[in-house]
Amino acid sequence: xxxxxxxxxxxxxCNWCCxxxxxxxxxxxxxxxxxxxxxxxxxxxxxxxxxxxxxxxxGADAVFIGGCHPGDCHxxxxxxxxxxxxxxxxxxxxxxxxxxxxxRLEWISAAEGEEFAKTMRELCDEIKNLGPSPLKxxxxxxx
Amino acid sequence: xxxxxxxxxHCGVNISNTVDVKKVxxxxxxxxxxxxxxxxxxxxxxxxxEMIKRSIKEHDLDAVVVAACSPRMHEPTFRATVSDVGMxxxxxxxxxxxxxxxxxxxxxxxxxxxxxxxxxxxxxxxQLLEPLQSEGFPVVPSALVIGGGIAGIQTALDxxxxxxxxxxxxxxxxxxxxxxxxxxxxxxxxxxACILTPKMVDVxxxxxxxxxxxxxxxxxEGSVGNFIVNxxxxxxxxxxxxxxxxxxxxxxxxxxGKISSEFDMGLAKRSAIYVPFPQAVPLKYTIDPDACLFxxxxxxxxxxxxxxxxxxxxxxxxDEPKTIEFNVGAIVVATGYREFTAERKPEFGYDLYPxxxxxxxxxxxxxxxxxxGGKPIxxxxxxxxxxxxxxxxxxxxxxxxxxxxxxxxMYIAKQAHLLKEKIPDSDITVMYTDMRSFxxxxxxxxxxxxxxxxxxxxxxxxxxxxxxxxxxxxxxDTLLGIPYELEADLIVLGTGLEPDPNAGDVGxxxxxxxxxxxxxxxxxxxxxxxDTVIDGxxxxxxxxxxxxxxxxxxxxxxxxxxxxxxxxxxxxxxxxTIAVVNEDMCVGCKTCMLLCPYDAHEFDEDxxxxxxxxxxxxxxGSCSAACPSGSIxxxxxxxxxxxxxxxxxx
Numbered sequence: 001x002x003x004x005x006x007x008x009x010x011x012x013x014c015n016w017c018c019x020x021x022x023x024x025x026x027x028x029x030x031x032x033x034x035x036x037x038x039x040x041x042x043x044x045x046x047x048x049x050x051x052x053x054x055x056x057x058x059g060a061d062a063v064f065i066g067g068c069h070p071g072d073c074h075x076x077x078x079x080x081x082x083x084x085x086x087x088x089x090x091x092x093x094x095x096x097x098x099x100x101x102x103x104r105l106e107w108i109s110a111a112e113g114e115e116f117a118k119t120m121r122e123l124c125d126e127i128k129n130l131g132p133s134p135l136k137x138x139x140x141x142x143x
Numbered sequence: 144x145x146x147x148x149x150x151x152x153h154c155g156v157n158i159s160n161t162v163d164v165k166k167v168x169x170x171x172x173x174x175x176x177x178x179x180x181x182x183x184x185x186x187x188x189x190x191x192x193e194m195i196k197r198s199i200k201e202h203d204l205d206a207v208v209v210a211a212c213s214p215r216m217h218e219p220t221f222r223a224t225v226s227d228v229g230m231x232x233x234x235x236x237x238x239x240x241x242x243x244x245x246x247x248x249x250x251x252x253x254x255x256x257x258x259x260x261x262x263x264x265x266x267x268x269x270q271l272l273e274p275l276q277s278e279g280f281p282v283v284p285s286a287l288v289i290g291g292g293i294a295g296i297q298t299a300l301d302x303x304x305x306x307x308x309x310x311x312x313x314x315x316x317x318x319x320x321x322x323x324x325x326x327x328x329x330x331x332x333x334x335x336a337c338i339l340t341p342k343m344v345d346v347x348x349x350x351x352x353x354x355x356x357x358x359x360x361x362x363x364e365g366s367v368g369n370f371i372v373n374x375x376x377x378x379x380x381x382x383x384x385x386x387x388x389x390x391x392x393x394x395x396x397x398x399x400g401k402i403s404s405e406f407d408m409g410l411a412k413r414s415a416i417y418v419p420f421p422q423a424v425p426l427k428y429t430i431d432p433d434a435c436l437f438x439x440x441x442x443x444x445x446x447x448x449x450x451x452x453x454x455x456x457x458x459x460x461x462d463e464p465k466t467i468e469f470n471v472g473a474i475v476v477a478t479g480y481r482e483f484t485a486e487r488k489p490e491f492g493y494d495l496y497p498x499x500x501x502x503x504x505x506x507x508x509x510x511x512x513x514x515x516g517g518k519p520i521x522x523x524x525x526x527x528x529x530x531x532x533x534x535x536x537x538x539x540x541x542x543x544x545x546x547x548x549x550x551x552x553m554y555i556a557k558q559a560h561l562l563k564e565k566i567p568d569s570d571i572t573v574m575y576t577d578m579r580s581f582x583x584x585x586x587x588x589x590x591x592x593x594x595x596x597x598x599x600x601x602x603x604x605x606x607x608x609x610x611x612x613x614x615x616x617x618x619x620d621t622l623l624g625i626p627y628e629l630e631a632d633l634i635v636l637g638t639g640l641e642p643d644p645n646a647g648d649v650g651x652x653x654x655x656x657x658x659x660x661x662x663x664x665x666x667x668x669x670x671x672x673x674d675t676v677i678d679g680x681x682x683x684x685x686x687x688x689x690x691x692x693x694x695x696x697x698x699x700x701x702x703x704x705x706x707x708x709x710x711x712x713x714x715x716x717x718x719x720t721i722a723v724v725n726e727d728m729c730v731g732c733k734t735c736m737l738l739c740p741y742d743a744h745e746f747d748e749d750x751x752x753x754x755x756x757x758x759x760x761x762x763x764g765s766c767s768a769a770c771p772s773g774s775i776x777x778x779x780x781x782x783x784x785x786x787x788x789x790x791x792x793x
Contacts (some may be wrong), residue, residue: 006253008793014649016676017656023213026242034253037260037792039785040214042720045738046764046780054786058793066316074654075763076740085768110656110676111666117247 007061007127011036012051014044014142015044016074018066024113031136035127036064044069045078049089056086056093061133062102064123066116079107101126113127120131145205146178147269148198149262153188154241159244163255165295167210170259174266178202186211192224196571199228206230208271210238210262215676216667223441224503226381231274233719233779238265243544264792271784277718282368282715286706287312290477292320294690295340298475301703302544303351307710310348310469311346312374314645316342317423320479324406326509326517328692329557331590332631336422336512340487343424357429361466363652366761367679368472368715369752378462380430380438381416385457388426392416392449392458402434405549405617408504411514421512428456460649474705477699478646478662480685483536483544483638491532492607496614498631499607501535501638502551505558519565526633529562531573536578536750537639546660548639548689552579555637556589559597572598572629574618582691600627607634613619626689638688651678662688673702678715681705720779721760722767726752728774735766735775 013019019040025032043112045066055063064087067079083105090100104123108116147173153159158779164182172180176220179202183191186209195207207230214237222232240258248254263429277406284307288299290314299311300728311318322328323343325335332514346352361373396414403409406419414452418426428447437443437460450458471533482503485493495498497522500508510526511517519525533555537548559571578599580589593599602621607614616634619626644662650657654676656664663686666674673681681702722735722743736744743759744766746752755775757764767777 010789010792016303016654019213020215020293020656020676021217023239023242026213028248029246031249032247034248034250034257037264038237038239039788039792040700040786041764042661043763043765043779045702046766046768046777046785051782051785054620055789055793058790060789060793071651072654075765078740078763081738081765081769111659113675117326 006076007035007124007130008059009036009062009064009123009127010029010055011064012040012041012044012047012064013038013066014031014068014074015042017068017072018106018116020110021066021108021112021116024111025117026113028113030113030117032073032117033124033125036120039138043073043075043078044082045075047082049087049092052089055133056098056102056133059133059136059139060138062104062123064125065105066108069109072109080127091138099130102133145270146202147176147208147266148195148202148204148205149177149180149208149210149266150186150191150195150198151180151262152191152209153182153184154211155184158211158241159672161248161251162240162253162258163251163713166255167262173261174263175249176270177266178204187220189216192221195221195224196228196410199225199230204230206234206236207267208236208238208259208262209266210240210265212241213239213243217440226454233275234269234272234315235273236265236269238262238359244655245389260792264788267791268784271781271787272779275778277716277719279716280368280758282710283711284710285309285471286473286475286710287360287370287372287471287476288477290320290479290684291315291356292324292477292479293320293339293342293686294479294686295475295477296346297322297354297476297699298683298703298706299346299698299717300349300708301655301700303349305707306427307351307701309352309706310372310374310471311354312358312360313354313356314359316379316429317419317425318346318354319420319424321489321503322409322654322692323420323422324503324510325506326511326513327557327561329553330565330582330584332557332560336509340422340424343422347424354425355424358414359651360652363474367468367709370474371468372471372472372680373466373468374616375789376465376467378432378464379426379427380432380435380458380460380462382457382459383425383427384428388418388428390428391417391454392428393418395448396435396453397448398434399442402431407507407514408501410504410507413773429456433744462507473709474682475681475683475702475706476646476649476653476655476686477683478686480640480642480689481643483542483641485535485636485638485713487542488535488636489537490606491604491634492609492614493636496607496609496634498526498614499634501636502554502558503638504537505635509561509580519562521633525566525634527566528631529569529570529571529633530629530631530634531559531571531635531637532616533573533575534603535636535638536641543639544639544660547579549579550689550691550735551637551639552695553582553585553588553691555635556580556592558635560592560595563595563597572600574600574602574616576601576603582693586626607774607789617638623693643686646686653677655680658688660688672738673698679709715726715758718762720762722755722762722775722777724753724755724765725774725776726750728772729753730772730774732771734769734771738769740766
């Protein structure tokens, strides 16, 4: 595999916990690879399958979703909805040939800057090992 | 097509050191609907904001993107900027190229590439942003203060003195909190009770304060300007209106001197009917249902003695919990701290040796109203050899408390001084990690205590052990680089502060975030230390982090001023970023109804469609994500806006 290849990751972060955690990583200057492109949503439960599939279709090698810890959701239980949706979607994308590891959901609080940076480092390594998204390869072949 | 203005901030060098701003401008200017793309050293400064305003007018812009710091920092600033020149604030979009780009990456090329992608995403989103209108709704001119320690007391008094109604809720039968347990305060040696009790009385007397002691907040709903609060008043089994506080019941109780007193840290005994301490406010007795013979077993001798001796007939064994509901415009969380549990450091033998005690326990020994009447008697003896061990449960990763508790160095100095005063021939050694005497007059006090003959030896203790009926402390003197041992009659653990686990329920009700230390997280560590990210909810005192009394009082007054600021407004603006139903598309399947955590969805029987109550919707967007027919639009986070952003950031 091309060692220069850098995965592109779309990150959907909830405003109250994970987005604030990512900000905390920044304020504390905790370094992580620049592969993630963050999209802010108020709650991770704003996301549905369509948006996540859209990200894969558009060439994302992985989709990261960050929400509040169970019990800490700003909207009571939105993160539980997200968990259910992601669990189903993971099986679905696996079925169509996209490795389920490319869709990752994590609970990161507003104080867990280091946790966010660490997760980004790990995720980036994992996706580098997996290689480019098969969906992207198919799209390229079709062109 | 909209005309969009994009403004890239250097943030001094915070952004421009890692992100090639020129390159970003070059790339973004190529986008068709970008009418103008400019950079500036500090976009949030006055000239920066003026530049944005001028550009909006000159280029007749429809939307604005600012690429700078986190929207959690300056989105409100720039929304106000664009509204100043007539643009709808929801046509503004922020791209976070500082916290989530320049500060976390070092590779300039890759960081620049990322910044370009992020700004492109923001531009694509800005293209689809729609103007939204906020509705004004009235502010309930009253406040809830949770916690009746010195923080809650000061907050309540400040708000009430500004003319607003305050509900002060305290879970214990009396207000006063930890400060009421202290004997003297450092460094001035003011008697804690003498400066606290007048304030407690002021609270009780204040016509604008409704004091709800022995009560707990059960639920909080609503949002800034109008929170609906339910408070459970636990049964006291004593009629508050009839009780005169004479104390005859406690003296005559069959369990007098048998029940461990929480206020005295278990060092003294009380009755089953009690006031926590003599200066309690309100001075009304409470029956402890876990101790009272009548409440536990249904009988107490021939008849309960408290009933026999009460001249006002105040005892009521049929008392039941009552829930009261009220509305407030703002909330202050002043739930305080808990002393570190010394049992968690078994090497110090707190469980094993009766002459090992915590700082708070020693406070009670000093207190004139305490178990020994203020005499320094430990297990029947006056101690001569005394060792203080600092940082017990602070700066200790093993117990999950890497933070400094900020008060222990000074309370140890104060307690060492008081012991020296009471026992002049005592030999006192303080084993400290580092001396932290940072407040006004603190360093001077530390020096004074040293001059009084208290020995300070740097390096922490490793173990307390007993041999032949004697107790020894083993430690290392890190200045001399030698291990040593001291025999001690009294060992005082400088226990730190930790988050009160009871505060967790309040935090959950209000959806407050915690810092990594477990205390409540403020909205900004420097500039908004009393706010939380939840509008209308403020923090005071040690609920936010360890602090001493002066800092607590200062923060409490700060929180009160923010509350008054809010309550003095006639109305607050609603957040228009909520979900709306397209009635033409809705098939009335009610999927959304099942999802909504706020019951904001109602089914319109006539039309056969769903309706969303704008006052209840908080804008999570869960319903919009799940709607099978795609008929729920989540304002400001529409599917089209999110998808457009996805396509551009990749």
